[in-house]
Structure formats: structure tokens, C-alpha cells
Amino acid sequence: MRAGWSPRVLTLYLVLDPDLCGGAEGLLTTTAQAIQGGVTAVQLRAPHWKKRQLVEVGHRLKELVSPHRVPLFVNDHADVALAIDADGVHVGQDDLPVDVVRALVGPQKLVGLSTTCEREHAAVPIDLVDYAGLGPVFPTETKPDASAALGLSVLAQAIQRSSIPCVAIGGIGRGRVAPIRAAGAAGVAVISAICGMENVSYCAAQLRREWEEGV
């Protein structure tokens, strides 16, 4: 995956939330509809699941996204990513160190790293990591332990000072996609703007259109 990958796949990055989606089956339905709407990347994030379930649902997700050339990322667990041959792993600052992740998954998988401030964003090792998450840009209720919101100007500054492709996250919904693109991000990551919505495909399409058209 890594050889010749394009940061374009980060455009509209769906982080799945099994609770908001209504469990494993809801997760799969949400993913299918979100891809129809224009989601370009999917992350399996289910911190409360046992790994047996992560592997089982992960295999089904991989089958679902592959025909659309939508990369599947696994949050936190490099072993699960290897088990289901995911396209990448996404880790946070308290997860496996990125040198360990890169050594485990090899050169071909994508590795993403969450950052929560300019300092962390500037410190991302671009030889090991393919993209950085940065946020929360806006206040969010999805992740109760998230840091304070950064705002658009800090986002733009952090992006300008680093060459790593940046996916903005946190409180992003309609009306906030275009400004984030204008700030120089490679994409937006969303959870609650898609997971649990009545019309997932429509919501995804609206966000995607805002990205592409800038309004």
C-alpha cells in the first residue's frame, strides 16, 4: 500500500464508533453506506472490544472496503492489523511507539499517528509515519478525554510547519470542512458526523462535496 500511496485517500476519513453505529452489524452497514457517500478511508476503532471480535469484524470490513480501494486502518492494535491484512495502523501518543509499529507491520502498510498540539505535530518522524492526525480542532463530545480544541489558526500553523500529511479531527461536520481544507489539511476525520446518523450515505456525500467544492 505504502509504495505510491496518495494522501488523497485521507480526504474523508471515517473513524468508526461501534456504540454510535449500534454494534458490529451497524458498523458494517455504516461503512458500506459511507463509502457510497464518498468516504475515502475507514478506521476500525473499538477500544472496548476483545480481539477475537476485532479480527472477525475486521475481516468483514476489509472485504467490504477493498473493492472500492478504500484503505482500512486499525486503531491501536498492530497485531490485529496484521491478522486481517489491513492497509494501515493508527496509533496515539500512549499507544505502541511508531518505531515499534513500523518494525512490526513492515514498510508497505500505512502508519498514522495522533497529535494534539503543534509541538507533537512537529515531532512526528516522517521517515516512520505516513500521516498525522491533529485535533481536536473544534470541541467534541465523542472523545471525553480529548485535549482542548486547537482552532483553525493553530491547525493552519501546525500544517505549515510540517511536511507530514495532516488529517484534522474533532468536532468536524458540515460547514467546517471547507475551512479545514483551506488551512492546508490533507483531509478531515469524522466520527459523529457520520456514525449514528439517519442517512449515512447522504451525510458522507455532503461532507465530501464540501471538501471538493470548497463550500
Next chain:
Amino acid sequence: MRAGWSPRVLTLYLVLDPDLCGGAEGLLTTTAQAIQGGVTAVQLRAPHWKKRQLVEVGHRLKELVSPHRVPLFVNDHADVALAIDADGVHVGQDDLPVDVVRALVGPQKLVGLSTTCEREHAAVPIDLVDYAGLGPVFPTETKPDASAALGLSVLAQAIQRSSIPCVAIGGIGRGRVAPIRAAGAAGVAVISAICGMENVSYCAAQLRREWEEGV
């Protein structure tokens, strides 16, 4: 590790509990003293820890146990086991499937699998797994979601019907080690009989002596 390993290392198998031990430092102190007392294997099990901490403490545990030729197992996380070059991985029925674990860690690391009844114990694939845990043998308060206690006669029967080395677990303390050895187990796994005790080394030595002397 796997080539030429002896089930003798399973004799007195300490499963670490960070809460009972009083955190990361307590975990390391407990391990050092328990090895002094005669513990023959150590498992890092900290389901509430982030992986960064598992890797950091895991590295220190590995340094601590290696000179004593005491194998270190990591519970659940094959990626952490690889990151710290642990001697093995221990998984439960809801964790990574053992074929996945074996494929990830290769032929040289030990793989253990928890079982909770005769049926699960008989189903352990001996080509992939090096030893099975079986329990709880006696009622236990350490693991609130544990199944019903099996008792010594079911333990003996399960051991007789399988060729996999068996480590008995659950409610095991002084006075219960000799009967478990008599039932044919390769060893006993303990948590609260060592973690959090005032004199860890003494407690471990008592259990080890009961195993060796049969009384």
C-alpha cells in the same frame, strides 16, 4: 525459546496484577521478590494499561527475568510481546485466535491458551499451542467474570484426556498446590497468592516448596 523448552518452567506461574501490586513499580518489585522465592514463569497482564506503558514496563520486566531464565509472557497482545521480545504470549478464548498468534510470533515463542472447561481443554490445538491454562479450579475473586469453579476431579479428568501441558489457575494458594500436582498439572498459576502480599518472596517460596515436596 520453543525449541527444547521444558514444561518445568510452568511449575509456579505468576500472573501479575498491577492493581494488587500497586502500579508499575510495585509490579517490578513483586516480580523480583517472587523470582527470589521460586517463581518459574511470569505473565504481564494489565488489561487497563495503554500499550506505551505495557512496552515500557515490559522491557524492564524482560531485563529483570532473563538472567534467571524465567520466561516472560504477555497477556493478549502479540504486538507487545514482539515489541519487547517476550518469551511467549498468553491468550484467552475471546482474544486473538491461536493460529493468528502463532503466525504473528513465529515458531520460537511460547503460546498459551486459557480454557475454562473440559471441552475447551480437549479442543486446544497442540500443534499451535504450547500449554493450556485451565480454571478456575477453585472459586476466585480476582477475576470477577470467571466461570464456575471446576474442582479437582474435573481438573484431573481434563488433564488425563489431553496431552497438552496444563497450568491450573483460580483460587490457588497454600494447601492447594500439592493436590493440583497430584491431579497431573504441569504447574499452578497464581495472582492474589503472591501479588499484594506483605512478604512476596516468602509466599512464593512456600508455594514452590509445596509443589516440590508435595505437602
